[in-house]
Amino acid sequence: MSTLGRGAPSAVALSVAALVTGMVSLQCGATFAKSLFPAVGAAGTSALRVGFSALILIAVWRPWRRSLPAREAGWIALYGAALGLMNLLFYLALARLPLGPAVAIEFAGPLAVALIASRRRSDFLWIGLAILGLLLLLPIATTDGLDLVGVALDLGAALAWALYILFGQRAGRVDGGQAVSLGMFTAALVVAPFGVAEAGASLLAPGILLSGLAVAIMSSALPYSLEMTALRRLDRKSFGVLMSLEPAVAACAGLVLLGERISAVQWLAIGLVIAASVGITVGSRRSAPQAAILET
Template structure:
């Protein structure tokens, strides 16, 4: 009886996790469609601002203020979160969504590889470097915008910092720290968004779209990911999360009409494989999976 129930028990969290990834990337595609109205920084302000309001309402962190020693970690976490979102959306102005996600994915991949000394891990490093080399505008024939690629790399660096600072901030109280960090992120990006968009940021239609983007990119996928995380083996969860660049490419094709060249598709496949491989290697050696990020 347990054998017959095992497949449905695993299938539901897998579907929930895939639905969460589709939701995140659909939110990113919708955000990119709003760029002509309020700009990338304006969209970032709406997404992070509404996400902060949602998280503050859920966790109500004012019931217990952070201790003095916790404030610095939470502030760094929030600043990294805000910059990560801002740089990612700025990169989407000139490069396809799937490529931006793949380049940005090198941030957590680098964190996972830091300190690794196993020979097989260097093979995953080589595969990731190969993927990046195929994506980045390193040759004369490349059509990828250098500025957009640099911004995506910057988002990946901020993602790495988000993971490091997030682990420290998480000791201050999990969801409470996340809600405060998101509020700090909103304060970081809001001045840039207000300068770029001005009063256009507050039209009813724009605010409504921003709320939808925040729900698709934060509230819904994080709920689905948490459901999956508590029901899937951690190696399986990590490997499935590695599919996100591929999911982003499919979402961009379906919603934005962004087609990738065969070489670019192969490069994304290399980064997905490298991320899945190092995830499995870390799990087998007792490493911990990094929590989902708030981007994309």
């Protein structure tokens, strides 16, 4: 019997639609964010996105209503710092890379966490596919290779994503809304100095502020809400398999909205990363990738 969902077929279909809509919103938000780079830079755009996301989450969850255990404050601080670095490094990479390959490379982070959690011998196949996909995206041996600095920044974002998952599992032991809102606030504190250093007073221009708010809504508030809705009806394994399609969604968004054409080799690389993500999600008992809902 299929494990696709935990409810009626119509409810499951709506959950799948919500999840796909969330992915499209997230990647459209990334394309819109990229259009802000010429005005305030990648760091400035990241500061706007994370800052407005923090304000939205704090307004929704009001974390001050509950006391925070001192022993958990450190984990939330680490979780927020990893989240901030993940966003900052990804946007810096996105300034140099097409959206699809950038998202595929960053998937190395949750894939690594999932593989560490798994104990199946067959997972070495997925390791091999993921490594092959990443190698095909490197600027070696092909004339359509990606920018080396961009790839390095993206791999840094992948590492931060992995740390975000691990620290988030610890931080999530307290109230989830409190953890995510305080974590995002910490992320904003981490990213803000870089954004101010790059863009300065330009960040306060009314048009820029409105654009930053739109990026935050499209890339954070809306997709996170839709993903949480989907999780109510989809089992974790099905959720992870569907989320594995995100690099392809990103590539299509980059093509349609930014005119970013990628080579056949890069499409193949994205496909290999997706296959590895699906394989490890299906094979993992703990479904580790699902801990990475708050992605870039």
